[in-house]
Amino acid sequence: xxxxxxxxxxxxxxxxxxxxxxxxxxxxxxxxxxxxxxxxxxxxxxxxxxxxxxxxxxxxxxxxxxxxxxxxxxxxxxxxxxxxxxxxxxxxxxxxxxxxxxxxxxxxxxxxxxxxxxxxxxxxxxxxxxxxxxxxxxxxxxxxxxxxxxxxxxxxxxxxxxxxxxxxxxxxxxxxxxxxxxxxxxxxxxxxxxxxxxxxxxxxxxxxxxxxxxxxxxxxxxxxxxxxxxxxxxxxxxxxxxxxxxxxxxxxxxxxxxxxxxxxxxxxxxxxxxxxxxxxxxxxxxxxxxxxxxxxxxxxxxxxxxx
Numbered sequence: 111x112x113x114x115x116x117x118x119x120x121x122x123x124x125x126x127x128x129x130x131x132x133x134x135x136x137x138x139x140x141x142x143x144x145x146x147x148x149x150x151x152x153x154x155x156x157x158x159x160x161x162x163x164x165x166x167x168x169x170x171x172x173x174x175x176x177x178x179x180x181x182x183x184x185x186x187x188x189x190x191x192x193x194x195x196x197x198x199x200x201x202x203x204x205x206x207x208x209x210x211x212x213x214x215x216x217x218x219x220x221x222x223x224x225x226x227x228x229x230x231x232x233x234x235x236x237x238x239x240x241x242x243x244x245x246x247x248x249x250x251x252x253x254x255x256x257x258x259x260x261x262x263x264x265x266x267x268x269x270x271x272x273x274x275x276x277x278x279x280x281x282x283x284x285x286x287x288x289x290x291x292x293x294x295x296x297x298x299x300x301x302x303x304x305x306x307x308x309x310x311x312x313x314x315x316x317x318x319x320x321x322x323x324x325x326x327x328x329x330x331x332x333x334x335x336x337x338x339x340x341x342x343x344x345x346x347x348x349x350x351x352x353x354x355x356x357x358x359x360x361x362x363x364x365x366x367x368x369x370x371x372x373x374x375x376x377x378x379x380x381x382x383x384x385x386x387x388x389x390x391x392x393x394x395x396x397x398x399x400x401x402x403x404x405x406x407x408x409x410x411x412x413x414x415x416x417x
Contacts, residue, residue, distance in 0.1 A: 140172075141171070141172045141388060142172065142388075142403060142404075143172045143173070143174035143403075143404055144171075144172060144173060144174065144356065144384065144387070144388075144403045144404050145173070145174060145175035145176075145177075145355060145356070145403070145404045145406075145407030145408065145411075146168070146173050146175070146176050146177065146356065146357050146358050146384065147175070147177040147268075147292065147318055147320070147355045147356070147357045147407050147410075147411070148177065148237070148268065148294060148318050148320035148321075148357025148358065148359045149176055149177060149178045149179070149357065149358060149359070149360060150178070150179050150180075150181060150202075150237070150359070150360065150361060150376070151164070151178050151179070151180050151181070151185045151186055151188070151189045152180070152181040152185070152374055153181065153182065153185065154371075154372065154373050154374045155360070155373075155374045155375075155376055155377055156185065157373060158373050158374060158375050158377070158378070159375070159377035159378060161188065161189055161192050162192065163377075164189065164377050165189070165192050165193045165196070165197075167377060167380050167381075168193070168196060168380075169193075169196070170381075171380060171381060171384050173196065173384075174196070174404060174416060175196070175198065175404070175407050175408060175411065175413055176193075176196050176197045176198065177197075177198045177200060177234070177268075177357070177407075177411065178190065178197050178198065178199055178200065179199075179200050179201075179202040179236055179237055179268065180199070180202045181202050181204050181205075182202070182204070182205045183201050183202045183203070183204075183205065183226065183232075186199035186200060186201070186202065186232070187199050187231050187232075190231075195416075198233050198234070198411050198413065199231060199232055199233065200232055200233060200234035200235055200236050200265075200266075200268065201223060201226045201227065201232040201234070201235050201236075202236070202237070203219065203223070203235070203236075203238060207371075210239050211239065211241075211244040211245070212244075213238075213239075214245055214246060214250055214252050214253050215252070216252070217252070219252055219256065220252065220255045220256065220259060223235065223256060223259055224259060227259070227263045227265065232265070233265060233411065234260075234265045234266045234267065234268065234411070235256070235259075235260055235265060235266070235267045235268070236266075236267055236268025236269065236292070236294075237268045237269070237270050237294055238256070238267055238268065238269045238270065239270045240253070240269060240270065240271050240272075240278075240282070241270065241271070241272040242272060242273055242278075248278070248281060248282045248285065249285075254285070254286075257282070257285075257286040257289045258286065258289070260286075260289045260290070261286060261288040261289040264290075265290075266290040266291065266292050266410065266411070267289060267290070267291055267292070268292045268294055268318065269282070269291055269292070269293060269294060270294040270295065270298065271293070271294075271297060271298065272297075272298040272299055273297075273299060273300075274299050274300075274304075275300075275304055276297065276300055276304040276305070276307045276308050279293065279297060279300075279308055279312075279315075280307065280308060280311055280312065283308065283311075283312035283314060283315050284311065284312060286314070287312075287313075287314055288314070289314060290314055290316075290410070291312070291314055291315045291316070292315075292316050292317075292318050292355070292410070293308065293315055293316070293317050293318060294318050294320060294321075294359075295318065295319070295320055295321050295322060295327075295359070296317050296318070296319055296322060296332070297317075298327075298330075299330060301330075301342070302342040302343050302345070302346040303342070305317060305346060306346055306350075309350050309353055315353070316353050316354070316355060316406070316410055317350075317353055317354050317355070318355050318356075318357050319332070319354060319355065319356050319357070319387070319402075320356065320357030320358060320359040321357075321358075321359040321361075321383075323383060323386040324386075325364060326359075326364045332390075333386075333389075333390055337386070337389040337390060338389070338390050338393045339390045339393070339394075344394075347394070347398070347402065348394065348395070348398055351397075351398040351401045351402060351406075352401055352406060353406070354401075354402045354406065355402065355406050355407045355410065356384075356387045356391075356402060356403065358379075358380055358383035358384055359376075359383070360376030360377050360379055360380050360383060361374060361376045362374060362375050362376040362378070362379045363375070387403075391403055
């Protein structure tokens, strides 16, 4: 004859069940690992957020791969020394104020970049700003030479173009089919249809969706008020899932245009910038979200996944 459970036993079982459910909920809420392919480590960021704190922020946000450009360039190596398992340093071109808009006039640029790549410390080049009104045509010898150098060393270039149509970008990527390009901010001003043109005509291009959040692209949104991709962007991303990556581009406040003498608190905004991406990624099919969140970046940057 079976006995009825004692009230205390029932209460204990109930508490145990609730505790188990809480653990499952906590595990389910744990953010998935991701790659951030657009990070800067500038001297005016370092003075606000120290290196150890920056690395802690990356780990707290479950960043499994962090592509970092330094200003000046060696700061990327400094951060990589603190987290060699996490940081992929790329060679930033800018050393002094205003160089982001004048780098192509530096006659010693190509030799400087070659020396940096020969060192073996840098695994890419960027961010390279090629913005209308600042940088001349991509046919200029210093500019074309930079992209040929990247192909010679087989390293990617993170490139920032800012035109309302894709024509300039298409000319660049078609002129350098052997250079692997990562187009920052999805072309910044480009509509989804223009981004699609680049993807269709340049198989050597991948797309970085950094800074396409409502705080920095108010006039050209990628997401709606609910944080989900707008229809045109959703179709673009889902149809080309193997070509997209995410990044934070932690520069803040946004009103400062490449400041040199003002503190930059962008790394403190990292949780907010990455939460923006997690929101719309969670709405996509699992295989698409997994590719964009991490797998595409691991493949593009040739990093072995953690076991």
